[in-house]
Amino acid sequence: MREFMDYIQSVFYAATGWNRDNSYSSLNATSDALLNFPTPRGLRLTLSSLATSQFATSYQLGTVGIVDGSVSYLYSTVPLGHAIAQSEKIPLPDLLRSYRPLAELPRRAEEGQPEGGLIKDGLAYGRLYLPASMLEALVVRRISRTLQFQLSAVSDQKLRNGGTMLGMVQYDKGRYAVEGLASTDGGLLGARALYNFGGDVAHLDTQTQPATTNGNGTGNSERERIFGRFSAGAEFYYGTLNKSGGMSVGTRFATLPTHKGTPLTATMTVNPLMGTISWSYAVMAGSYCSLASRMDFNVYSYESDWAVGMELWRKRAAWSINQELEEVPTPVNATPERSFQEKLELELDSPPLPLDTAEILPPPESVAQLNKKERSFQAKMEWRLDDPDVDATVPATNENDDDHDEQYSGVLKARLDQHLRVGLLWEGRVKSLLFSLGSSIDLRRLDSPFRTLGLEVQFSA
Template sequence: MLDFMDYIQQAFYHSSRWNIDNSYSGLNATAQSILEFPIPKGLRLNVSSLGTPHFSSSYTISLAGTSAGPVTGQLSYLYSSLPLTVPSRSSTIPLSAIVRGYRHLRPLRAPDNPRDWEVWHRGRRVDERDTLLYGRIFLPTSRLEALWLRRTTPTQMLQVRGVSDASLPNGGSLLGVVHNDHGKYSTEYLFSSDSALLGARTLYNVGHDPRQKQDDSSEELMPTRAGTTAASTAPPSLFSMGVEVYYGLLNKSGGMSTGLRFTTLPAYLAFPYTMTLTLNPLMGNLSSTYAVKAGKYLALSSRFDFNFYSYESGVLVGCELWRLRKRAPLERINDAVKTSETPPSATMEDFVNPAMDKAAEEEQAGGGLLRSLGHGFPSQAPADEDVVGVLKARVDQDWKIGLLWEGRFKELLCSVGASLDLKRREKIFAGVGLEVQYSN
């Protein structure tokens, strides 16, 4: 589950119209959301607030018994020049916005016209670029982390991250990244003060170019920053390929990796799925993932890793299951009793059968399972007011199991998880934790 500050950062990306999925760094995001979910350790309490649309704060205390001490804490502050009007109360935040589940990728869109970003007043440009500032301090170690984001153009975003910690070489590090998203392709250029590392990434999407206007009956209108609309086609799938190279000037070493991704889009009328293949030729590592939305409430994923040099391999499988609260039969009976509309011979089946009959009618009409699971991604997620929680599980070839439940309890957002190692009979439970979040 995302913490409150990560949730606000996601809102900044969305409000500034930045596509975080169109990048090489997010190539495996779908499978990672299902297989690599973090499991809390010990007890963690988080209290946050979105005081104004421009400013938010968060305070965290942890009882985990780490190397930093039995009790640790965090103080976080965030400022956004772009007003962020999103649900901030923990009782109203949609679970689909903070639970890292199956990632539904949207069709590519063309970048905004630079003229749409211009604001003129009395012959002078007065528009400003969206900026985000974020800082976090860890107690009692006094470790400091900072983030600066700035949308410079419709196709570019600058990012600078810094860490100050006495335990790190040179007392800290600095990372700068230039992101460019042109719709059809994206590039990233980065520099890190650690070993004077230089790197470059690129992702190319095969097929439809969203920057080219086409006259097609399947075109749909999408809103732009200026409030106008732009036409874009709706392909059923997306195939992407990318590469990453990096080199350390100080340690004289480098590396590279390449990857492929195939994913379905909303126009695809069957089960949504995503496949990826990544290769690091210098290290000999090959990794393939497969994730599928098997139902409205169920997603499955697997990953296979292999090394050409050592012949070592690994398998990891996982799933997520959304659980809803059952309310229809009893609530309908109670409502009928209160209004004295229940016939004397009515039974529980009389209230359940209408829904079954409706499903049967849809099946006969040609809808059926594919109709309920495959037409657009809004139907793939249950209504947030009906969600009780999400159960996640994973297991690898060494019988190391991870379990996590994320959901809402009263006014709180809760995460309960456990790590198990079935091969260690003397200590099967490797860790158990509870995380509670409250925000207003």
């Protein structure tokens, strides 16, 4: 489960128009969320609050052998009063969903937004861990619409030199993004770059729009084809103190929200120095199910690793509908009750006038033709029927709407790797409390398979 402070940071980036997904470091974000989700340990309670539109606090208390906790503060120069901070009202997909489709790139040329100009948007975040007395801090500063500076630091006696500091400069042009970083840990210097092509990138600098439906059905073929974005990037880093370096290259294909078919994301990353090749594939099989798989292979040792993951959502309507059905009053029978005398004479008091049902109801053949509906090409490819009661002329609604989010009551996450290690996590909401119950299981040790077991409870206001 995402922590409250991470949720507030995402609200800040959305309010300032910064796309966190347009970075090489986020290339495998979807598959990592489905396959590497953390399982809680012990009991942990978190109380958070958006005290003002620009200030948020969070207090955490836990026990894993010893009692520990943390205190967090966040300040934003941008008012975040529009954020839904109450734990009973926050849409569960915003906190719990692992598969997140890519957001479309902004069309700055069409909107007439200037590339330059100073922006004073900023964020400051600090967290103190107790009783370890470890302190972490984050400062984000927007310099322009395309340029951002970020500084993070950690202070701990266990670290070399008592702590470390990382500075990062990010330049996001939409079509491409470049990052430069420097760290005090080993004198590390690095650079990252990501370039996008295909999909919505072709419309960034033009006023052209996608083809519309015509009499020959061209619009249907455009709607049925896979519409996505390709991304390719690389990273290089070098330690000036230990005289060692590294690099990696990667590519990704992901469908965009305008794609009417099944959302999917496929990535491949290569580390030529270590000889490691990694493939991952994630698909949102439906509104209630997401699947992911990953394969790692090393060309030097011929070792391979694999992992599969699943995310299954629970419908809220599964229990609320039964309650509504019980509350629906039984319809009153329109047929008049016969008297005792009429029952003996086998006749009605005043029989209704005969109606010619043939003039009112269509013949059975016509009803069958009306109910029969040709499936779309996408539905035939997915071996399913079209969604009921949906008119093809009416545009599909966005699944991120509030009404759609209310149908979720919880999610079950599971993963399995080649070492027969299983991770299970059940997350949801009970009244005003958000909970996360999970366990890590080792099937190779059946005498004591449960390696970790924990429960986390969050409340925010």
